[in-house]
Amino acid sequence: MHPVHKTTLPILLLLGAGVHAAPLTDATLPARQADVDAIVREISPQRIHAYVEKLVSFGTRHTMSETESSTRGIGAARRWIKAELERCGAGKLDVQFQSHVHPVANRISRPTEIVNVVATLPGTQAASKDRYYVVSGHYDSRVTDVMNYTADAPGANDDASGTAAVIEMACVMSRHKFDASLVFMTVAAEEQGLYGSGDYAAKAKAAGMNIAGMLNNDIIGSSHDENGKLDNAEVRLFAEGVPPVKETTPALRTLLQTGGENDSITRQLARHVKETGERYVPDFKVNIIYRRDRYLRGGDHSPFLDAGYAAVRFTEPHEDFNHQHQDLRTENGKKIGDLVEYVDPEYVAQVARVNAASLASLALAPAAPQDVKVKTANLDNGTDLVWKANTEPDLAGYRIVWRDTTAPQWQGSKFVGNVTTYRVDLSKDNLLFGVQAVDRDGNVSPATYPFPAR
Secondary structure, three states: OOOOOOOOOOOOEEOOOOEEOOOOOHHHOOOOOHHHHHHHHHOOHHHHHHHHHHHHOOOEOOOOOOOOOOOOOHHHHHHHHHHHHHHHOOOOOEEEEEEEEEOOEOOEOOOEEEEEEEEEEOOOOOOOOOEEEEEEEEOOOOOOOOOOOOOOEOOHHHHHHHHHHHHHHHHHHOOOOOOOEEEEEEEOOHHHHOHHHHHHHHHHHHOOOEEEEEEEEOOOOOOEOOOOOEOOOEEEEEEOOOOOOOOOOHHHHHHHHOOOOOOOHHHHHHHHHHHHHHHHOOOOEEEEEOOOOOOOOOOOOHHHHHOOOOEEEEEOOOOOHHHOOOOOEEEOOEEEOOOHHHOOHHHHHHHHHHHHHHHHHHHHOOOOOEEEEEEOOOOOOOEEEEEEOOOOOOEEEEEEEEEEOOOOOOOEEEEEEOOOEEEEOOOOOOEEEEEEEEEOOOOEOOOEOOEEEO
16 A cells, blocks of 8 residues: 655755755656556556456346346446445445436436446545545446347446446545545446436536546447557547537637637646646557547536536547447357457556546646636736635645647746746747646646636
8 A cells, every 4th residue: 555645845944954855846847756656556457357347247237227136237236336445445435326316218218216326535635625536437338229228238348447447446546645535436327318427417516516627437448449450559538628508608708719719627637637647657648639529429527517517538549339339249250249358458457547647646736726817908028927826735836837829738837936926928929828736746736727817
């Protein structure tokens, strides 16, 4: 066990020793954390494979399937998930069923209880514990006919792979401590209409829950394309830019007026995930896709986006539709269906490692700065930024980042110390800016895009 701890040595005087450690600098940020490396190393493809096999063993996990049996159906599956999370996170994870009864709908033929399994790892810092990061996978499954709740529907890739990754992350990360709180969630009724995640997101919004980021894992199990070609060194990360709202809000209008359509809170989260994931998982690429989801399709991050939260989706680079939403059969000597033999646990583990590193870094770092503004009173070729002070007790200061308007990732940065205003001698006409908060360990928050100060 490697508990994550936060040392103040990088920037503070070693008390009693009379020695100063090197200060935080642009060259040392963000600082690599040994304990995050430990979390990444602990992710086990063997345990992930066992979780996928166990979920497949329930025959079907269709949302309207059997709930009384101890060996078949969605009821048995959710009880096993809850028991496994309680076992591996004993004394650390708060594991609960969160449920509602959904009325008859297009894909639900009778009133049906929709049950999410939610495991919360509370944050340990008073100033951060009410900030949450959610990671999810859906544990329900289906065959060709979405209303068929009796046929075998193994759902090995869609989405036992994502569910197994979430269980593995919960078990590993529950042995560590973080400033902010983490929610490991397996949801039901994704296939019927995102009803499990939708219920959670709606209740979170109504309660004013501060969800600073949501990572959805759906179809992350296959390392081969439909022609059998190996592609196990990348994952897609879908990240929405401008939300498709019916009416443009003043904030959205300002985002567009200032050229920030690629700087939504979800795109900032995606940048952070890509940078963090590729730092801690070498030779594995996170490809940000500038869409909410695959073309005109959706997933369990969508209700979080609709509620105004930053949310992204992980999906393998190539979907094989012979292994997705299919009745089990053999055609021309080829097996059709979402079978466990088509899931690569080593690949799932890589995606889980990217998730875990990102979640750990987010939950250790301060919150993204608030009320970031660009002063516009004077016409000049510099950029004057101002922001509201963070409240975390381990805050070291802030970092200004910038990039060309056509660049996807940040290209330049400057650590400016614990101040709430700073002038950069670079033009706001030509560049896009952000402000990040930094703690004493060198953990860095996602960037906040500045709005004009009127």
